[in-house]
Amino acid sequence: MVRMLPQPSVFQFTKLLTVLVKMKQYAVALSLFDKMRQLGAPVDEFAMSIAINCYCLLNRVDFGFAILGTFFKRGCEPDVTTFTTLIKGLFLVGEIAEAEKLFKKLLSEKLCEPDEIMYLIVLNGLSKAGHILAARDLLGHFENLSCKPDVRAYNAVIDGLCKHNMSDDALHLLSRMIEKGILPNVVTYSSIIQGLCNVGRWKDVKDLLKEMLDYKVSPNVRTYSILVNAFCKEGMVEEAENVLEIMVQRNVCPDIITYSALIDGYCLRGQMGKAKRVLECAYNAVIDGLCKHNMSDDALHLLSRMIEKGILPNVVTYSSIIQGLCNVGRWKDVKDLLKEMLDYKVSPNVRTYSILVNAFCKEGMVEEAENVLEIMVQRNVCPDIITYSALIDGYCLRGQMGKAKRVLYSLADRGLTPNIVSYNSLINGYCKQGMLDKVWHLFLEVSCKGLQHNTVSYNTMIHGLFCKGRFADGWKLFNDMQARSVMPDSQTYNILLDGLCRTQQIAQALSFLCMMEDTGVKPNIIAYAIVIDGLCKGGKLEIARDLFNQLPSKGLQPDTQTYTSLLVHFVEKDLRGCKSLASEMEKSVVHLIM
Template identity: 40%
Template sequence: MISKKPLPLLIEFNKQLTLIVKQKHYKTALTLIHKLTSSKITSLDTYIYNISINCYSHLRHVDLGFATFGTIIKHGHTPFISTYNTLLKGLVLEDRVSEAEILFKKLVREGICEPNEVTYGTVINGVCKSGGSDMAVKLVKFMEERGCRATTKVYSMVIDGLCKDKRVDCALAMLDEMVRNKVFPDVVTFNSLVYGLCSFGRWDEAKEMIVEMGRGGISPDVRTFNILVDAFCKEGMVEDGRRVVGVMVERGERPDVVTYSALIDGYCLRGQMKEAKEVFDYMVGNKIEPNIITFNSLINGYCRRANIDAAVELFREVTRRKLEPTVSTYSTLLYGLFKVGRCIEALKLFEHMQSVDVTPNFITYSVLLDGLCKNHRVDEALTMFRIIIKNGVHPNVVLFTVLIDGCCKNGKIGIAMDLFSELCASGLQPNVVTYNAMTNGLCNEGLIEEAKELVMKMEKNGAISNSVTYNIILQGVLKWKTREDVLLHLKEMEGRSFLVDASSFYLLLRSIPAKERDSNFADLIQKLVPREVLKSQSRLAKLAS
């Protein structure tokens, strides 16, 4: 078109560029716009600049979109509301939601242009995705106060955001408001609510919501059924999940890769690998291609069962199918390799994932350090920890806790104490798991008083001790202190309503002879030891006799 003489009108270029963008060929559109810029057409119009901004936004280069916006102003053109909407969309796509909020407030405060439904929808979508469902609710009220009626799509975004923020009751209240305003929910709205209710195990309400859909003439779609299947399977109720699949098929909906992956994950979580593999074979036999999520579930299942050879073979299958392993795939396989003591293979896999540009996350680092510590390679774990920091990763509480626990369990209490001090000096707050790991290390070394002082410090700093804390100290007292000290500690546990766990109880029975257990001990044991633990001990005693 550029080579034609005379040149076509700008509107013709706009039509062609719009078609190219609809096909998602953003780079091609930008190349053509650049050619236009250098052609005999001296001044492009706002429509073409908008197309350019839209392409940059989709390509996650919104800063270049803002540069194009500057060109619009420089050439004396007036930006449309769609121009601002596209810039807002670009910021949201790049997770720069706070910047999108600033731009939106500027538009309103300075009266640059009146936001429309798309403007509000874009900002609401952004704040919901960033966990700001409160702000989203306020924005709905604000848009209606300014005479812009919220649509089903907007309400559905807010309801979805509330459900994902675990505020299901607020989402239900929003549904009521929506209906009062004569804005009617669709299948997307109901899917979000069903997801939210299922996430909290509110099964009866989820079923009622599906009935409500039927009353409104809205049929559940594949996503509705998949939400139910996934929720049941995550709760270990795979049979219920299978029944939902049956209903799904009866209603004419075809189960997809998401459906079968949820079933596979459910079986894997229950350790039923034979059944999981059967579902996998069935879906493949029905020409439904498994995705990386399917493989991740199977690899996780085999790793949990310590069947690492099967997990490794599946990992190879991922490559053969030209799927890209995710950071989760690598982290899971690392866990499995360390679990069976194949540390060298695990370290090679860790190197490989980085060589193929898969960036480890905190879960990966945690698995790596924990695996080395549990295989008594603490020095390697400490070296790796320093390399991680050197590479610009700021360790979180979990990484420090893993190392502290590893050092304590491998007799390196001094290093553990240094790490604990480093954690506190870095501005991080140790949690109860960190304190328990450190307490356990001190107790193992016979430093009971120091362990008790640490617990006092822990509670002073706002981390609440739990039953695990007191059982750790009980085991330390049983190992290093007197019978009277044990009795005093048991009374303190009674005062705090902490129960004695099975391992502490068995140690107590071994440590204190029957003839030394007076009525005080007997009473405390009856109060503090769970009934099932007492029954278990009674059965063991009968077997021994």
């Protein structure tokens, strides 16, 4: 790109730098920035600010200040963002005094007007460095400005106060923020609860937990872990166990910190048997987390370590790893693990078998899924609704609607009640076959059964109607979805955008794209690809190119489909943009980094 003639504009350079920073490729961004300067390419204030940010993120704030010197040499004025970046960089490398000095200089010499972000950075930096009184005074000053502190600013100071055993000051600040109409969040309360627990003020902890619930603020895993840890350190293990029970009741999963605190509590009491059982749970929690993040090899390594330490895995351990391996199609490893389970006398349970049935069905291996079901029956493990829903989905994916329907309507005879997942699979199957009369009958049947349609149900139906050209019916269903308070997701909006573009309602599609952001659903690359393709097909190539150019600033990387759509239409119109677009595609960010 840097060797292109004529040279790309400063906008194109900064766009590429922005994408690299979003991908955390700071060194690559700086290398490109240096090449730009060496070749005499245009570099503006924005590009220099990006370079300063990269140096600060690499803990080389000194080089960041060197770039600042370039600002002044060129007669440019750094803005609040540039100075905020440098202050943050100084805090990151522990130069607290220098950060304070720079901030005070900005105020005294009026070099720039600090905004909410700068104040937040300084408050965070001072609090974490232990300069809590300075942070508290600064917050008081901040409250009197036109730009007011938000909950994050108060949280930074409250956390610092609590860490310095100044819980009364933290409680006073909590009251002050509420008086100013700033509602505390779970971070606020967790910090103060930690501070109160540290000094054994249990009544105040109890009052604060009640206040949380009054303000509809739900404790999270950190809040509960603080309580478990505090109770265990005081030898109040029964109270810690009660907290764990409440977590389970409220569907808050304990993490490794929670389990570690409980293990310490049991060990302090000499209850080694209980400590060992909790340790098993802790291993299972970590293994499950690894598998859910596609880190199956790490999970297998941890399983080996667990066995080496004399902690035998149970059915929960194996089921989690089998799920992770199935997700990436490692069937041989699944087979080996099932054999290992039996060697250790660990019997698969209904969850283990359901994982296998679901994985086989998703891969189109329905016969293997049926074999698993037979083994379950032979071993007196009763399939549950999850098992049968997976099988129904497998039949639907194969187009075997008769078999899928028979399984659905046989559930009552097996003592099971179909759920919305079971019906959604059948609805999807009929939609794919274009059998809209049957699918509509099934859609209405769900309501008669007392079940509530979810987002997946509506997405499937709307897409099915659009595929048959019944756009008006699809939009009616979307209105019904909203009337019933079923929240649309990004897939819903992508289906609707596709419908608008297919009916040449391009202006409405662009408006809809803006409306998505207003409703809190950020459009993804698929949404933009749909609209760009619609614009191209409607002959609006310049608007399509403009929208395409905005993608990096939105943190989105154009995919092959988006490039191809533009290229095809530029070729058809014989526009000059075709050559530059092809070159851009060839030298896209992904290829640059590779």
